Amino acid sequence: MKRFCLLTAAFCVVLVATLAVAAAAAPQGKLEIFSWWAGDEGPALEALIALYEAKYPEVTVINATVTGGAGVHAKAVLKTRMLGGDPPDSFQVHAGQELIGTWVVAQRMEDLTWLFQEEGWFEVFPEDLLALISTDEGIWSVPVNIHRSNVMYYIPENLKKWGVEPPKTWDEFLAIAPSLQEQGVIPLSLGENWTAIHLWESVALSYLGPDKYDDLWEGKLSWTSPEVVGVWELFGRILEYTNPDAPSLSWQQATDMVVAGQAAFNIMGDWASGYMSVTLGVKPEEGYGWAPSPGTEGVFMALSDSFGLPVGSPNRENTIAWLKTIGSKEGQDTFNPLKGSISPRIDSDLSKYDVYLQSAARDYQSNRIVGSLAHGTVANERFMNDFATVMDIFLANKDPQAAAYAAQAVAIQSGLVK
Amino acid sequence: MHTRREHLAAIVTILPSIILLGIFVYGFIANSIYMSTTDWGQTAAMSLDPQIESVGLDNYRDLFTGFLNVRFRQDLVNMFFFTLLFVGLSLLVGLVLATIIDQLFWGETFFRTVFLYPMSLSMVVTGTIWRWILQPRGGINVLPTLIGLPPGKFLWLSSRDQRLVFDWSHLLHYACWVLLVVLAISAYSQWRQGKKGRLAWHLVICGVLAGLIASRVLTRLRLLPYPEMHGFNDALWGVVIAAVWQMSGYTMALYLAGLRTIPSELREAARVDGGSELQIYRYVDLPLLKPITASAIVILGHIALKIFDLIFAISSPDHYPTSMPAVTMFLKAFRGNELAVGSAIGVILFFIVSLLIVPYLIVSFRREE
Numbered sequence: 001m002k003r004f005c006l007l008t009a010a011f012c013v014v015l016v017a018t019l020a021v022a023a024a025a026a027p028q029g030k031l032e033i034f035s036w037w038a039g040d041e042g043p044a045l046e047a048l049i050a051l052y053e054a055k056y057p058e059v060t061v062i063n064a065t066v067t068g069g070a071g072v073h074a075k076a077v078l079k080t081r082m083l084g085g086d087p088p089d090s091f092q093v094h095a096g097q098e099l100i101g102t103w104v105v106a107q108r109m110e111d112l113t114w115l116f117q118e119e120g121w122f123e124v125f126p127e128d129l130l131a132l133i134s135t136d137e138g139i140w141s142v143p144v145n146i147h148r149s150n151v152m153y154y155i156p157e158n159l160k161k162w163g164v165e166p167p168k169t170w171d172e173f174l175a176i177a178p179s180l181q182e183q184g185v186i187p188l189s190l191g192e193n194w195t196a197i198h199l200w201e202s203v204a205l206s207y208l209g210p211d212k213y214d215d216l217w218e219g220k221l222s223w224t225s226p227e228v229v230g231v232w233e234l235f236g237r238i239l240e241y242t243n244p245d246a247p248s249l250s251w252q253q254a255t256d257m258v259v260a261g262q263a264a265f266n267i268m269g270d271w272a273s274g275y276m277s278v279t280l281g282v283k284p285e286e287g288y289g290w291a292p293s294p295g296t297e298g299v300f301m302a303l304s305d306s307f308g309l310p311v312g313s314p315n316r317e318n319t320i321a322w323l324k325t326i327g328s329k330e331g332q333d334t335f336n337p338l339k340g341s342i343s344p345r346i347d348s349d350l351s352k353y354d355v356y357l358q359s360a361a362r363d364y365q366s367n368r369i370v371g372s373l374a375h376g377t378v379a380n381e382r383f384m385n386d387f388a389t390v391m392d393i394f395l396a397n398k399d400p401q402a403a404a405y406a407a408q409a410v411a412i413q414s415g416l417v418k
Numbered sequence: 419m420h421t422r423r424e425h426l427a428a429i430v431t432i433l434p435s436i437i438l439l440g441i442f443v444y445g446f447i448a449n450s451i452y453m454s455t456t457d458w459g460q461t462a463a464m465s466l467d468p469q470i471e472s473v474g475l476d477n478y479r480d481l482f483t484g485f486l487n488v489r490f491r492q493d494l495v496n497m498f499f500f501t502l503l504f505v506g507l508s509l510l511v512g513l514v515l516a517t518i519i520d521q522l523f524w525g526e527t528f529f530r531t532v533f534l535y536p537m538s539l540s541m542v543v544t545g546t547i548w549r550w551i552l553q554p555r556g557g558i559n560v561l562p563t564l565i566g567l568p569p570g571k572f573l574w575l576s577s578r579d580q581r582l583v584f585d586w587s588h589l590l591h592y593a594c595w596v597l598l599v600v601l602a603i604s605a606y607s608q609w610r611q612g613k614k615g616r617l618a619w620h621l622v623i624c625g626v627l628a629g630l631i632a633s634r635v636l637t638r639l640r641l642l643p644y645p646e647m648h649g650f651n652d653a654l655w656g657v658v659i660a661a662v663w664q665m666s667g668y669t670m671a672l673y674l675a676g677l678r679t680i681p682s683e684l685r686e687a688a689r690v691d692g693g694s695e696l697q698i699y700r701y702v703d704l705p706l707l708k709p710i711t712a713s714a715i716v717i718l719g720h721i722a723l724k725i726f727d728l729i730f731a732i733s734s735p736d737h738y739p740t741s742m743p744a745v746t747m748f749l750k751a752f753r754g755n756e757l758a759v760g761s762a763i764g765v766i767l768f769f770i771v772s773l774l775i776v777p778y779l780i781v782s783f784r785r786e787e
Contacts, residue, residue, distance in 0.1 A: 072735065072752075072753060075752065075753065076748070076752035076753070079464060079752055079755075080752075082464060083464065083466075085466060101461075102463075102464055102755060103464060105461050105462045105465075106462040106463065106464040106465035106466075106468075107462070107465055108464060108465065108466070192734035192736070192737065193734055193735075193736035193737060194734075194736065244554075244573065244576075245554035245555065245573055245576050246576065247575070247576035247578075247653075247733070247734065247737045247739075248549070248552070248553060248554060248573070248574075248575045248576040248733070381753060381754055381755055382459075382754045382755055382756060384753075384754075385749055385750065385753045385754030385755075385756075386486060386754060388736040388749075389486070389488070389489045389736070389738070391736070392489075392736055392737065392738040393488065393489075393738065395578070396578050396738065396739075406485070406486065409485060409486055410486060413486065415461055
């Protein structure tokens, strides 16, 4: 009996001890980086960490990745950690409203304006980009990469065979789509829900133009205005030329359809370039072609991954060193060629990038820059979450008026419209 | 007789688990119920000290009648049909497999393992595999081409067609119908068993329900100011198939164990009385398997009601025709930062599962006493 009590007592002691150890602060000399970069994107992050470790050999970097669901799982884990008062030293977050709407308004991030001044980053990051990642109170994260959202992909050889040219506007697309359909080709391939939102933002940008598109996110243009209803109408007409099995396809499978000659065009972010050239072995220019999505020539719809400085970061000095590394020209030109994205800096060394990325970088440096909805740049997470529902209802009933009203209600509830 | 020392030891031994359960299960249930009555999820939801105000039952009212929560209502309808089909088919397939295997002279262990094996996979693996098998351009749909037929066109997981469409604003009306059917079946079984007292009660309640339906009072009591159509989505078939594939082996094992516990004297007595094999199965085996069916319904039912991982793997999180309350709960709370609404969905799920489990527990306790 005695042994029983002893065992129980020992169990309690061990339990308490474990809790105590878990609660103790991490020792100096560490840096925990939280992200969802693993698999294909893992090597890029590892290269960046290697660069950091070479510069600061006394710091041990903890690479904490939570994979799956394009970041959905990582964000859920991050939220439980932050609410529990256990922030990582720095975490990956889509630059813009996804960061601002969740973490900045909750006063969980430190203003980095001083760091931008100290490092001279005001000169190297474009103004349009800085506007997207700042509020009146400060600048909140260091962008490490730029992806372009409004890109249309196709296989030039196939287009020649089918006798069509890449459309410059959606009207041109709607004009050539029936002839593609007659030849048994799906004019535009589409995947699951978020890829529809991805397509929608390109359609909206083309229909509204960059000024009104920005107005939409600043709450100056109502979601129920005739222009925005017009976006939904156009979007509905485009959907008629997409594949009916879209909801069960991933974005890769939608890209595969273009490469396999089952579909003519696909609109996707430029990670599809990396997917085609690295995974599928189709080379840019020779194998696949690209153009800005119809009607968006001269506008670069950007999204960016970034890292910030959470309030209460356990190793603040190490984190600041990390931010300096990832914002530096060397850091960005190490990371981005491997990640398949371009550097947000306008002074990056283009010779390290492939043909596609060089063309993207030229557009980035000369075009007007606007932010992406599907990837968290222009709207907060609550809006994005409910907009996915609005989109799925529209995909089912194709009712532009209802979608416009639902989106307006979501915009009001999420604080996008004041 | 137990000594005091033994009593004390027993209490000390059980104390840590009581404390842990108290905090991590019941404490958290209470906390979720409290959170669901607040507005946690406004602008600065993620601050260390969020401003939380009590809003009473607004979150619940909004979930059932709010304009933007149409997805949650479709989730409930999906969950209803999924649970019905999944539990029903798993029981049926399990029973058929168990009966066949019970008759085998050889290979029993082999087949038992084969059919039980899917259960050892996680739902995520099952979901991923079936997502591939049910691809519209591959898998099952190209099978007919092997024998020269045209490929199948059915969109197993991505169809947007709906059947049995009804107007949510008349929910109470349809709920009455469901209750009426359930009670009528129950009344029939009371009549068969000759329990007159209970039968009378059943008939009285059926009469009241029938009166309510006939009077059309409930259709005038609209939940929403506009019609909102929900129904059974064809895309659910894919999810049902995958889930049944995973769990029917389990029901088979349950039934097989049940069949083995039936004393052979009973069957022999029936044979002596001139019963055919079919009659023995119908009047001896099946009635004795009833308790197993009851346990299986509870176990499968609570899996179906809480289903999350399978949906997340087999379909995309925002695909409305196959969405379930647990998926929406996760997305609302951890993607949309609406933690109070997420809690409210969790509490609703908790009560629905309790409706299934609590009666079962009560019956089991009574039997033990």
